[in-house]
Amino acid sequence: MTPAKRGIVISPPFAKLPAGGVRVGGYLSTFEIRKYLLYWDEIDYPDNNFISVDAGSDMQYLIDSGVALRTRVSFQGGVSSGSGEFFLEAQQVAFDKHNQLEPGAWSLAQPVDEPFFANVQSSLAIEYELWNSLPVPSNDVPLNEILEFKAKRRDELLALRVFLDEMHQAVISSADIPRAKNTQLSKLELSLKDVDRVLGEHGIRKIMTSLRGYIAGEYGNVLAAGGAGSWVGPLIGIDPVTAGALGAGFAFAIKPILSPRAPSGTHPLVYVSSIRQSFR
Numbered sequence: 001m002t003p004a005k006r007g008i009v010i011s012p013p014f015a016k017l018p019a020g021g022v023r024v025g026g027y028l029s030t031f032e033i034r035k036y037l038l039y040w041d042e043i044d045y046p047d048n049n050f051i052s053v054d055a056g057s058d059m060q061y062l063i064d065s066g067v068a069l070r071t072r073v074s075f076q077g078g079v080s081s082g083s084g085e086f087f088l089e090a091q092q093v094a095f096d097k098h099n100q101l102e103p104g105a106w107s108l109a110q111p112v113d114e115p116f117f118a119n120v121q122s123s124l125a126i127e128y129e130l131w132n133s134l135p136v137p138s139n140d141v142p143l144n145e146i147l148e149f150k151a152k153r154r155d156e157l158l159a160l161r162v163f164l165d166e167m168h169q170a171v172i173s174s175a176d177i178p179r180a181k182n183t184q185l186s187k188l189e190l191s192l193k194d195v196d197r198v199l200g201e202h203g204i205r206k207i208m209t210s211l212r213g214y215i216a217g218e219y220g221n222v223l224a225a226g227g228a229g230s231w232v233g234p235l236i237g238i239d240p241v242t243a244g245a246l247g248a249g250f251a252f253a254i255k256p257i258l259s260p261r262a263p264s265g266t267h268p269l270v271y272v273s274s275i276r277q278s279f280r
Contacts, residue, residue, distance in 0.1 A: 006161050007042040007106040008271070009071075009095040012053045012087055016116055022084040027056040032111050032273065035136045035209065037146050039161050040107075043068040046094040050075060050086055061143055071097065089118040092260055095268065107269040108260060115214060115270050120258035123216040127255055128164075130188075130211045133248035135196045138205040145204065153198045160191040164213060185250055208248065214270045216259035 013029075014022040028045070036043050045059055047070045055063065055070065062068035071094035075086060091108065098106040110116065137146055150157060199206050260268060 005041050005102070005105050006039075007044065007098060007102070008036050008040040008109050009044045009046065009091055009098065009106060010036060010108075011091045011110045012045075013111050014084065014087065014116070015112075016114075022088065022116065024053065024084045024087050027054070028059060028111060030058055030139045031136065031207070031209075033058045033062070034139070034141065034143070034146060035134075035211075036109065037062065037067070037143065038137060038150065039157060041067070044071050044094050044098065044106075045069075046071045046073055046090040048073045048075060048086060048090040053087070058143060065143075065147065067147070085118040088116065092118060095260075099268065107271060109271040111273050113272060115257070115259075115272050117258065117260040120260060121216075122256065123259045124254055125214045125216040125257045125259060127212060127214050127251075127253050127257075129213075129251040130192075131249040131251065132208050132210055133192055133250070134209050134211045135192070135199055135206045136209050137199070138207050141205055149199070149202050149204060153202070156191075156194045156198050160195050163187060163191050188250065210273075212272050214257060214259070214272075215268070216257065 010028070012024050013026045014024045016022055033043075043059075043062060045055060045068060047053070049072070059068060063070065071090075073090040073093045075089075091110075095106060095108055108115075196206070260270065
């Protein structure tokens, strides 16, 4: 049974270094926080005992409101690397704890354009991208207004979130992959329109943004069926003015990635911000 609750474990902002490792710094953007708040029930922004990153005023408000937390990860001994990987290791540890208690209810998110993890395994992954089509409250929308909206329109938000989580499975389990993609695209469009509509009905100012999701798995049958190539479809039901000058769309592909380690038989969903200027 699909759990009704959905949680997201997020990393601090970081940049990959050419020589390896990461450089961590800065606050989570107010826009990213509003995206996580709207589409997930609980947010975890892990902390650690080596170097603590300030949560920032928005995240602290959510912690005080009971919808966010900071799992404290304690590492033993000295810092093994000066390249910041322990921030991402803390994210993995926090996710593992949540996943053990509530299997399948939690995902990972990083405010970057490509995922990066401290401990990885090479695997195939389904990648999908919502391009200029995910409605998110604008930076100036008070957090308490978003919380009030979520309490009133939970059904529309839950429907979209569960659909995104399960969309990959609907495609790869189909004997007719192209047809399954088209069917899922139609359902996705309707779900996005529902969220866009109810945000408008409540007078919440919004911006259409992009989101990419990855999930690793065993996709040999999909590859054999010719499903590994990129697939792009338009989302014609969203007002192009609202969606932005570049229009809205959806991309789907199977590609090799370095995914976070996970117990055998489990594959966490990973979400990243999308800053690409075109599908590729």
